[in-house]
Amino acid sequence: DGGITQSPKYLFRKEGQNVTLSCEQNLNHDAMYWYRQDPGQGLRLIYYSQIVNDFQKGDIAEGYSVSREKKESFPLTVTSAQKNPTAFYLCASSRDRGRYEQYFGPGTRLTVT
């Protein structure tokens, strides 16, 4: 089955700890994205990558970091510098950055206490 997987589904961390969220796709898509979703708000873009070894900041990149060493993988690290990290995190991919539709993974709910 082709698709996007995110792990884990739920993640609990103490304040001050870094945490890494996994995102893998087997759709052979070039572009990958990380979004954050908070209740009552639209999705907000954290980072995106158009190609391996390249990534760009989105609207709310502060306190987050990413890497794109393989086409299939785009992990997101939530650092201790992120002031309000508790949220639902969604990974997506598309064939490219323009014309083609985005496909989403099932999401990771991160709770930091």
Place this chain on the structure above:
Amino acid sequence: KQEVTQIPAALSVPEGENLVLNCSFTDSAIYNLQWFRQDPGKGLTSLLLIQSSQREQTSGRLNASLDKSSGRSTLYIAASQPGDSATYLCAVRRNTGGFKTIFGAGTRLFVKA
């Protein structure tokens, strides 16, 4: 700055009713518009993608229209069913500035049996 608004924020209808969800955007310089469905605690499922040169797209009981000049899109759901209960989001992809995607906050739909 592109803003995407979805009205109403929530909607409750009896089973079998035809309904329309609205999405408006402030900047007509878009590449495409995508409608998604999101079930509670889940990722987004793509429903329809309309390119900027198109007026509408159809899939089963769903029909989405696009009027770029007025900055509006509608998602028409025919003969609604309880299984249609979910949050529906529209997302506009700009055709400048890195093809960024802007999401609306969604319409939460409840179809009563």
